[in-house]
Amino acid sequence: MKITVKAPAKINLTLDIVGKRADGYHDVAMVMQTVSLYDTVTVEKLSGEGDGITVSCPKYPDVPTDDSNIVCKAARAFFDKTGVTPAPLSITIDKEIPTQAGLAGGSTDGAAVVLALNQLFETRLSMDEMAQICARFGSDVPFCLLGGTMLATGTGTTLKKLRAMSDCHIVICKPDISVSTAAAYAACDAREPKGFLYTDELIKRLYSRDIRGLSTCLYNEFEQVMELPEINEIKREMIACKALGASMSGSGSAVYAIFLNQKKAEKCVNILKEKYNKVFLTKPLKDGCRVEKVEP
CATH class of the missing domain: 3.30.230.10 (Ribosomal Protein S5; domain 2)
Known part of the structure; x- marks a missing residue:
């Protein structure tokens, strides 16, 4: 089976x-x-x-x-x-x-x-x-x-x-660099506590269905402490394409951006593909892994 x-x-x-x-x-x-x-x-x-x-x-x-x-x-x-x-x-x-x-x-x-x-x-x-x-x-x-x-x-x-994320378009770009998770955590440990959580602010925007406000609350502590030029450059290009917001995901090195307008998202994908091999246009999901096919 x-x-x-x-x-x-x-x-x-x-x-x-x-x-x-x-x-x-x-x-x-x-x-x-x-x-x-x-x-x-x-x-x-x-x-x-x-x-x-x-x-x-x-x-x-x-x-x-x-x-x-x-x-x-x-x-x-x-x-x-x-x-x-x-x-x-x-x-x-x-x-x-x-x-x-x-x-x-x-x-x-x-x-x-x-x-x-x-x-x-x-x-x-x-x-x-x-x-x-x-x-x-x-x-x-x-x-x-x-x-x-x-x-x-x-x-x-x-x-x-x-509450489920509002419908939008999410562009993902993975540059040809990798980030050391251990180094990222070490850099966070050396940093002074910031005293508040971006997570709390973003959740408020989720429940008010404010995708524009949510996009201003995107935050990744690893991105802040590692300060990688490649990540910043991709974010700049995404924002230049009228993304509502952009951030690194996890310990990197993928960067994503949120768009309301599909044509702007598609334009961003095409521009990024001129420099990067791994660029994707996605949407938020309401579920995780799912069985697609069962064969005897």
């Missing part, structure tokens, strides 16, 4: 670092949003015995296909939590979400595997139960499973559903 899952990317509308915990992790406050840029993950239950997992990702040969891949961690977490006897699996990732982008491309693939295995093995877990499994192997994996518009606090796994 084979299950195919559409696994969406996410962007951070805000990312506030609240503080560093005694265990070395950081407390955050951030609003995350799934968007219509997808990986397609196909999980096939093979005949025979054993727990071997074969992973392929044809479009991105640099993505690991051994047990270090998050999809393998997802499968192990699923079998460990449910007690289901493992079976050999084949997992194919048709990847459209860029890697090292801050778009949760790996996390959403892991969430997709948990969703697929729940159906393949007929375990009938609820979405909340699957989210608990997802939290075992990544802080933003539960969000990728559930999707929509959510507030994430604590280490990022405490989720609260928010």
